[in-house]
Every structure is written in structure tokens, then in C-alpha cells.
Amino acid sequence: MDGVSGLTVREIRPGDGEGCARAWRDAGRHYAAIVPEVVQEPDPEGLVEWFEQAIGEPREEDTAWLVAEDDGQVVGLIEAAVIRPAPDARWQIQRDLSRVRLVINALAVAAECRRQGTGTALMAAAEAWGRRRGAEIAVTDTNLSSPLSVPFYEKRMAYHRQGITLRKALRPA
Template sequence: MSVVVRPATVDDAAGLAQLWIDSGRFFASINPDTAQEPDPDGLVEWFAELYQKLVADPSMLVLTAAVDGTLAGELSARLLEPLPSAARQVQSDFRRRRVHVDSLSVAEPYRRSGVGTALMTAAERWAVERGAEVVTLESNADNPTSMPFYEHRMGYRRHEVVFRKVLDARG
């Protein structure tokens, strides 16, 4: 199977919308308290508008991966400049030029087939070409595929833990 990674275009909006719906369904099955399947109404138009802005921004990387001409995955990432503020200097990564991966989605039939690896490898190459020193990302701790993928396949290590609490509005 050959994976073709290329920059996303506005023409990818319909495929990206479907991938987003599938990802929402997958994440809702893992943790229904924090994820849901998106409403498909207007989603293609939203992706077209969003990607028109993203692909024009030189600090953004927006990629798709295709297998045999079928959209199999997407990745979006952004280049972040160092933050000189003393408030951010406690964390050394904020003092570095870095790339943050905002999303990586692989369609269910293509998971564990090299699509995610191809997208992440392209993102890391893009980061190096722009002088980034580190790549950061977040992943759902309950995701049975992403945690081993990032840690074992891609060589990332867990760095932080995010806590969540639903508040009772009644006090």
C-alpha cells in the first residue's frame, strides 16, 4: 500500500468533513463524556472556509494522506515562535521555536497501516526545515491506538497530564 502525503486544499473539504465525523464517532466511543459525533450540517462549508485560511498561512501545515486515491488521513500543525515572557520561561519548550500538532486523524480502515506515520514524518520534516527544536501535541489518554503510536512508533514521551472536572452550576 502506497501512502501519498500532500498539502491539503479547499477541494478536500468533503473528505475532511467525513473524516471529522468518523473521528468524532471514534472518540465518542472511547469517552462519551468529552467527545461527540459532529453535526454534518454545514460541515463541508466550514472545512472549506477554514482550510482556505489555513493553507494561506505560512505558519500552518495542513496535510492530507491518500491511499489509492482515497483520503485516508489528515494532519494540521502550526509553527510557534519562542515566548520571551518571564511568565512562560518556566517551561523550556516555550523558549524554543516549536511546532504543535493540532490534529492527526486517520480513517478507520487505514489505521495501523502507515498513514499516521507518513503524516507525522512529513510534519517533523517540515518542523526541522523551519528551525523548530521540538514538536508537541495532545492525545486522549484513553485512545488505545494513539498512545502506543506516539510513544513507541514515533518516539514521543508523555510530558503533561490534563485534568478535567465538570462543575455543578447549582453550587
């Protein structure tokens, strides 16, 4: 799939670990600066190998890992899954539980490629992939304090706030 000026979005494959690790660390660094109590910068030691191992593992049909590649270099990644309605969906209160949903679990773009269309291309590719598998809605979450991701999802990608995730640190008794 072609994206923005020379950018290509494709399925992840062995050898992409280095670029994925760089984008992942950049995302961790960005969010750790905003909410250090929630996010940490991943340890670089073994991170490429961790990605390569995960890339080599079999994935379920309803899970996608896509990367954005620019000039032969991986500059971003997205992980998404299609979630089918549960057998008890008709008794659930939340209507979305009876729909086929695309869940964006992770999006990371290398720092030097942000605000250049990489995230948009990855999201568009994931949404198209989800539609082909019958997804009716797409959902994701992000940290409310992020000055980059909140406007990206709301203004660029037309996502709407649906709820609030609440968090509380529990201190030892």
C-alpha cells in the same frame, strides 16, 4: 511527499473537504465511544462545507494542513503549527517556551486506513515541515484512554509523556 505504498502526503487544497470530513467524523466516533463526556461525533450536516471554507481561508506561514491521499482519495489529515519563543521566554520556568516548537493540533485518519501507515506518514511529514522551519521539539496531546493513539504516539512515533491534562466539569451553582 511519498509515504507508504501508494500513499501521498501533500498540502491540503480545495476539494479535499469530503475526505477530511470523513476522517474527522471517524476520529470523533472513535473518541466519543471512549470518552463521551469530552468528545462528540461531529454533525455530518454542513461538515464538508465547513472544511471547504476553512481550506479556502488564508493560513499563517507557520501553520500547515496536510492530507494523506490514497488512490486519489483523501484518507487522513493533520494540522500543525510552529510556535516561536515568546519575548519573555527567558523568564519562564518551562524550558520548552524558549524553543521553537512544532505543535500537532489535530490528526485524523479514516477508520479503514488506520494501522496501515497513514498516521505515521502524516506525522513524519508534519515533523519534517516543522524541522524546516526551525522546530527543535514536537508536542501533541491525546486522550489517555485511547487504545490506538497512546501506543501510536509512544511506540510508533517515539513521543514521551510530558504532563497530564486535568479536567473537571463545573456544575451550575
